[in-house]
Each structure stands twice: as structure tokens, then as C-alpha cells.
Amino acid sequence: MGKTIAEKIFCEHVGRDVKAGEIVVADIDVSLVQDGTGPLAVRQLEKLELEKLAKPERTVLFLDHSAPASRKELANDHDTLRNFAKKTGAQLSEVGMGICHTVINEIYVNPGDILIGADSHTCTGGALCAFSTGMGSTDVAIGMALGKTWFRVPETFKVFVTGEFPVGVFAKDLILHLIGLIGADGATYKALEFCGPAIENMSMESRFTISNMAVEAGAKAGLIASDETTKKYLEKMGRGSKWRPIAADDDAEYERVIEIDVSYLKPMVSFPHTVDNTRTIEEAAGVVINQVFLGTCTNSRLEDWDVVSRIVKGKRKAPGIRFIAVPGSKYVEKQVMDAGYYQILAEFGAMFLPPGCGPCVGVHGGVPADGEKSLTTMNRNFRGRMGNPKGEIYLASPATVAATAIEGVIADPRKYARELTSKSFPTIVNTEALKRATVMAMESIEKVATETARKLGPRVKETSEIKSH
Amino acid sequence: MALYGKAFKFGDDISTDHIAPGRYFHLRSNLPELAKHVLEDADETFATRVKPGDFVVGGKNFGLGSSREHAPTIIKLAGVGAVLAKSFARIFFRNAINVGLPVLICDTDRICDGDELEVDLEAGLIKDKTNDIELSFTPLPKTMVTILEDGGLVAHIQKHGDFKLD
Numbered sequence: 001m002g003k004t005i006a007e008k009i010f011c012e013h014v015g016r017d018v019k020a021g022e023i024v025v026a027d028i029d030v031s032l033v034q035d036g037t038g039p040l041a042v043r044q045l046e047k048l049e050l051e052k053l054a055k056p057e058r059t060v061l062f063l064d065h066s067a068p069a070s071r072k073e074l075a076n077d078h079d080t081l082r083n084f085a086k087k088t089g090a091q092l093s094e095v096g097m098g099i100c101h102t103v104i105n106e107i108y109v110n111p112g113d114i115l116i117g118a119d120s121h122t123c124t125g126g127a128l129c130a131f132s133t134g135m136g137s138t139d140v141a142i143g144m145a146l147g148k149t150w151f152r153v154p155e156t157f158k159v160f161v162t163g164e165f166p167v168g169v170f171a172k173d174l175i176l177h178l179i180g181l182i183g184a185d186g187a188t189y190k191a192l193e194f195c196g197p198a199i200e201n202m203s204m205e206s207r208f209t210i211s212n213m214a215v216e217a218g219a220k221a222g223l224i225a226s227d228e229t230t231k232k233y234l235e236k237m238g239r240g241s242k243w244r245p246i247a248a249d250d251d252a253e254y255e256r257v258i259e260i261d262v263s264y265l266k267p268m269v270s271f272p273h274t275v276d277n278t279r280t281i282e283e284a285a286g287v288v289i290n291q292v293f294l295g296t297c298t299n300s301r302l303e304d305w306d307v308v309s310r311i312v313k314g315k316r317k318a319p320g321i322r323f324i325a326v327p328g329s330k331y332v333e334k335q336v337m338d339a340g341y342y343q344i345l346a347e348f349g350a351m352f353l354p355p356g357c358g359p360c361v362g363v364h365g366g367v368p369a370d371g372e373k374s375l376t377t378m379n380r381n382f383r384g385r386m387g388n389p390k391g392e393i394y395l396a397s398p399a400t401v402a403a404t405a406i407e408g409v410i411a412d413p414r415k416y417a418r419e420l421t422s423k424s425f426p427t428i429v430n431t432e433a434l435k436r437a438t439v440m441a442m443e444s445i446e447k448v449a450t451e452t453a454r455k456l457g458p459r460v461k462e463t464s465e466i467k468s469h
Numbered sequence: 470m471a472l473y474g475k476a477f478k479f480g481d482d483i484s485t486d487h488i489a490p491g492r493y494f495h496l497r498s499n500l501p502e503l504a505k506h507v508l509e510d511a512d513e514t515f516a517t518r519v520k521p522g523d524f525v526v527g528g529k530n531f532g533l534g535s536s537r538e539h540a541p542t543i544i545k546l547a548g549v550g551a552v553l554a555k556s557f558a559r560i561f562f563r564n565a566i567n568v569g570l571p572v573l574i575c576d577t578d579r580i581c582d583g584d585e586l587e588v589d590l591e592a593g594l595i596k597d598k599t600n601d602i603e604l605s606f607t608p609l610p611k612t613m614v615t616i617l618e619d620g621g622l623v624a625h626i627q628k629h630g631d632f633k634l635d
Contacts, residue, residue, distance in 0.1 A: 023610070023611075023612050023634065025632050025634070036494060036497060036537065037536060037537060037538070039497065039498050040497065040498075040538060040539065044623055047623060048623060048626055048627060050626075065494070066494060066495075070495075071495045073495035073496070073498065073499070074494065074495050076498070077497070077498055080498075117536075118536055118538075119535070119536050120534065120535050120536040120560055122536075134536040134560055135536060135560060135563065135564075136536055136537075136538030136560060136563065136564035136567055137536075137538045138538060138564075138567045138568070138621075138622050138623060139563065139564075139567060139622065142622060142626055146626075146631065146632075148632070149632070150612060150632055150634055152610070152612075184482060184530055184533060185529060185530040185533070185556060185558070188530070188556065188558065188559055189559050215560075218530065218533070218558060218559065220559055274482055361491050361494060362486075362490070362491030362492050362494070363491055363492065363494045363495070367492075380486075380534060382484040382486040382487070382534055383484075383486065383487065383510055384486050384487070384490045384491065384492070384510040385486050385491065386491075387491060387492045388492075389490070389510045
């Protein structure tokens with residue numbers, strides 16, 4: 001009997017043949033916590049007197065959810081993580097370096113890895129064909145210390161995607177459509193495996209968007225085979241040697257197969273207050289919006305900024321609408337600067353926050369007023385998510401956010417087909433600038449790592465590789 | 470072990486944002502204070518009305534959303550004896566067991582707000598004394614029973630020094 005991607009990764013990590021449904025204890029390659037979940041993880045390890053980490057060079061602490069800190073309590077939580085990094089040799093991703101799910105995949109995650117993170121969107125790493133899943137602080141804390149944790153090997157739903165995306169329709173629309181189709185609990189305890197020609201032809205950045213939202217259907221992981229696109233991405237990020245092909249066997253056993261032809265897909269919008277409350281753009285158009293937000297671990301990479309910049313270039317936002325844009329990482333920030341997208345968005349009327357989770361956590365920068373409606377590229381629209389239970393959150397693609405910012409009401413991005421397909425628009429950042437951005441993104445992490453390495457002995461290797469390319 | 474208390478009924482899709490709202494992010498290192506806001510965005514009066522031993526009764530997909538372990542932790546800190554729901558989101562379910570909060574999957578449609586409940590964890594039985602009905606709940610996987618019986622994941626590791634799930 002053939003194996004799914006999830007089964008293959010678990011077989012390797014457990015060292016024997018395993019099947020869906022089995023409970024296993026498996027080795028962990030990479031683990032992460034962030035400023036909302038990390039302090040509790042640290043306190044649990046103190047309680048257990050387990051302060052030696054199994055893999056400090058691949059244990060990463062992120063200051064991204066409230067960054068820079070909005071209150072003294074959160075500043076002190078940041079310090080808890082800084083001190084823990086110094087004490088244990090864990091890697092620290094400082095304030096301003098970006099969102100955990102963006103940075104961890106830029107720098108640390110390789111195909112075939114197991115990644116656990118104390119954040120539900122850890123499933124983003126599935127796009128690199130790593131079994132990546134979110135857990136609570138205690139689970140991740142113990143995983144960090146022991147280098148392993150227990151899993152139930154999940155059954156898999158195969159999502160077979162065919163066709164070509166119409167202009168103005170994107171990966172975000174596909175994943176919103178799927179969640180609307182199967183429901184917010186449609187894949188609970190399961191792994192999703194995305195495959196088919198439309199996935200094979202998809203950029204790495206769009207794949208991250210897809211895997212990121214697997215958890216919004218309840219799934220434990222959202223996996224995509226490791227192929228030539230994965231290889232090129234890893235080469236670009238300076239770790240081409242970590243690439244290997246991984247795919248499910250042809251005769252793998254799936255619990256369910258879902259087929260979607262994207263040629264018929266329309267821009268989608270999730271209405272308040274659940275992600276599976278999806279409607280097509282025709283049903284959504286015309287809703288008056290007070291604030292739009294481009295950002296989060298779902299849609300804050302260069303490709304997302306490219307789409308928005310194309311649509312808004314040379315225009316002015318609608319009066320009365322606020323536009324907040326937040327790059328996902330220091331690396332993305334540098335890329336969008338070099339491409340001139342900050343300037344395009346600034347002239348359009350957008351404002352910027354530093355790389356991080358931004359308004360998605362509801363603690364700072366962008367809390368809506370009572371009764372206000374926000375259209376965002378976020379992955380979640382639960383009541384209160386942006387800090388006010390009396391605000392309403394709509395979810396859509398970056399293109400729909402851009403079209404809406406122009407018109408002030410939810411608008412169809414397909415009408416900007418000319419802008420979206422223009423050949424004269426800058427789409428690729430020059431490689432020298434890209435290399436500079438990568439090195440710059442590494443610097444803060446590198447510094448902490450080197451300092452700690454001096455105290456603890458030579459074990460910080462992974463993070464310096466990127467510099468040599 | 471039997472638990473006695475009153476049912477607080479909630480609907481479907483109660484998210485961790487309802488349970489531990491993001492605007493109280495700064496209280497995550499002060500759990501007793503955070504617990505004063507437990508479930509605030511689903512029912513503003515819950516935290517002041519709940520008594521030790523009472524039950525939170527949800528619909529489907531209880532606890533969806535973020536991985537914040539603070540959500541089941543503050544439900545437990547508020548004195549809740551168990552959470553009953555038709556289904557749970559994966560991370561919340563695992564977190565609840567890790568912090569020693571019983572989470573029971575059963576048909577909650579027949580339980581009304583304010584009903585007096587008696588839950589026998591070993592026998593797998595829920596008695597609704599107000600409605601005079603009996604419900605059974607799905608037994609937990611063996612791995613989780615082991616962790617719950619040890620008093621949560623920290624206690625499990627303290628006791629065995631490693632995962633001991635066989």
C-alpha cells in the first residue's frame with residue numbers, strides 16, 4: 001500500500017513503517033514559539049527544570065505579535081524570551097524581524113522536516129513539504145526540551161486542483177472557496193494534501209497562502225509535494241542543498257478526494273464572523289468598508305505587494321477609507337522597498353507598520369471602532385479578532401483589498417485585468433538586491449546566535465549558511 | 470469521579486478569541502486576571518456568574534482558532550468542571566487535556582442553559598437532572614487518558630521523565 005506525504009514523513013521520523021491512525025512519538029526538527037505563547041512555554045520548562053534544549057539552533061523564539069510592544073506587560077514578556085534565548089542558545093527573532101510563519105520558512109524549514117509551533121498557523125510550512133502543525137505552549141515547550149513529541153498520524157484528504165486561475169483570481173480565493181465548501185471543521189484532525197496541475201504551476205508564495213489556511217478547515221497540516229518550485233525557492237534562500245523531492249505514492253490511501261477546477265473560480269470573500277461564511281465577489285460587492293489591511297502570515301509576501309501595487313499605482317484611495325500595509329518580514333520589507341512598492345502604496349494613501357502580525361492580533365495598530373467593517377487579507381474573522389468585538393471583519397485576496405481601497409466598497413479585482421497583466425510593471429526584484437535583503441534579514445538573528453554560541457560551544461551552524469550564497 | 474454543576478450553554482464555533490480575547494493579550498502572563506474575562510466575547514456575564522464545578526456546554530467545533538493554551542487554562546481557572554460539546558477543534562482539545570481540563574464529546578442539543586448536570590467521568594455518563602435524561606460521551610483516546618490521569622502533560626513528564634504513553 002502506498003503512502004501519503006504525512007505517512008512518509010512520519011515513517012522517516014519514527015524509524016519504522018507507520019500508517020494513518022497510529023499514535024507515535026516522533027523526533028522534531030524545528031520548533032517555534034511567539035511572544036503570546038512563548039512566555040508560558042518558558043514557565044512550563046522552568047517548572048519542569050528542563051532548560052536544556054534538544055536543538056537550540058533550530059528552536060526559534062519570535063517577537064512578532066505585539067511588536068514593538070504596545071504595553072509594559074508585553075515588553076516584559078519580550079524580555080522573558082530574550083533572557084531564555086541567552087540562557088539556552090535558542091534563536092531569537094527580534095521585534096521588527098517579522099512574522100514567525102514567514103521567517104521560519106524563509107530561514108529554517110526544509111522538505112521532510114517536522115515543525116511544531118505554539119501558533120495555529122504553523123501549518124504554513126506544509127508548503128515546503130514539511131509536516132508542520134500548531135500546538136499549545138506546553139506541548140511545544142516539552143518538544144523543545146526533549147526533541148520529540150507524540151502525534152496521531154493523520155488520515156489525509158487529497159485536494160486535486162486543475163485549471164488555470166482567471167486574471168484577478170488567486171490562491172487566497174481558492175483556499176477560501178475550499179473552506180466554504182467543506183466548512184471550518186471539515187478537515188478536523190486530518191491532513192490536507194494539495195496537488196494537481198494548478199498546484200504544480202503555483203509559485204512558492206501562493207503555496208504558503210494555501211498551506212497557511214489549512215487550519216481554518218480544522219486540518220492538522222496542509223501539505224504540498226516538494227518539487228522543482230520548492231528547489232528553486234530553497235536555492236534562492238541559500239539552502240538549495242537541503243532540497244529533496246517528496247511526493248505521495250500513486251496508490252496512497254486518502255479518506256476523501258476533493259476536486260476543484262480553478263478556471264471557474266471567482267474572487268471570494270468570507271463574511272463575519274466565521275471563515276467558512278464565504279460568498280462570491282458578486283454577492284459581496286458594494287459593502288461599505290472603513291479599513292483595509294494588507295498583511296499577516298497569509299498574504300504579506302512580495303507577490304502580494306506586487307499585485308496590490310499594480311492595481312493601485314497612480315491612483316488615490318477612496319476618501320474615508322484607511323489602508324494599513326504590513327510586510328511579513330524584514331526580508332519582504334527590503335524586497336518591496338527595492339521594487340518601489342512602498343512608494344506606490346504611500347502615494348496611493350496607505351500607511352505602514354513594521355514587519356509583524358500588525359492588526360491581526362487585536363492588540364495594537366488598527367483596532368476598528370464599534371460597527372466598523374474591515375476588509376483584510378487575514379486568515380481569520382472571528383468576533384473580536386482585531387481587538388473590538390463590535391467590529392466586523394471580511395477576508396479576501398490582496399487584489400480584492402486593492403480594488404476595495406480604490407472604491408471604498410467591496411469591489412471586484414477582475415476589472416483591473418489590464419494592470420494585473422501589464423508587462424511594463426516591475427515584477428522581479430534584481431538578484432543583488434535580493435541577496436542584500438536576505439543577508440540583512442539574517443543579521444539580528446545571527447548576532448544573538450553567535451553571541452550564545454561563544455558561551456555554549458560551536459553548535460550554531462544552520463543560520464550562517466545563507467550568507468555564503 | 471463524579472462532577473456536579475450547572476450548564477452554561479453556548480452555540481457553535483466558539484473560538485479561542487471568544488474565550489481569551491486578543492485585546493487582553495497583555496494579561497497572558499497574569500492568568501488569574503485573564504480568567505476574569507473568560508468567554509467574555511460569547512457572554513459578557515459568564516465570568517461573574519460561573520461557580521466552581523459548573524459546565525461549559527458548546528455546539529460544534531468548540532475552541533477553534535488560535536493555539537493559545539491560555540483558553541482552556543482560564544476555563545479551568547474559572548472553576549469549570551468540564552467542557553461538553555458536539556465536537557472540538559484539534560488544538561484546543563489537546564491543550565485542554567494537557568492542562569487537565571476534561572473535554573467531553575456528546576450530543577449537547579438536549580442540554581439547556583441552566584440545567585443541573587452530573588458527569589461521571591469513569592462511567593462515561595452525563596445525567597441532566599433538570600430534564601431527566603442521560604447522555605453518553607465518546608471515550609478519550611488512551612494516550613489522552615494517561616496524560617489526564619497523571620494530571621496534565623507537565624505532571625506526566627515530571628512523573629516519568631519522558632513520554633510514557635504505551
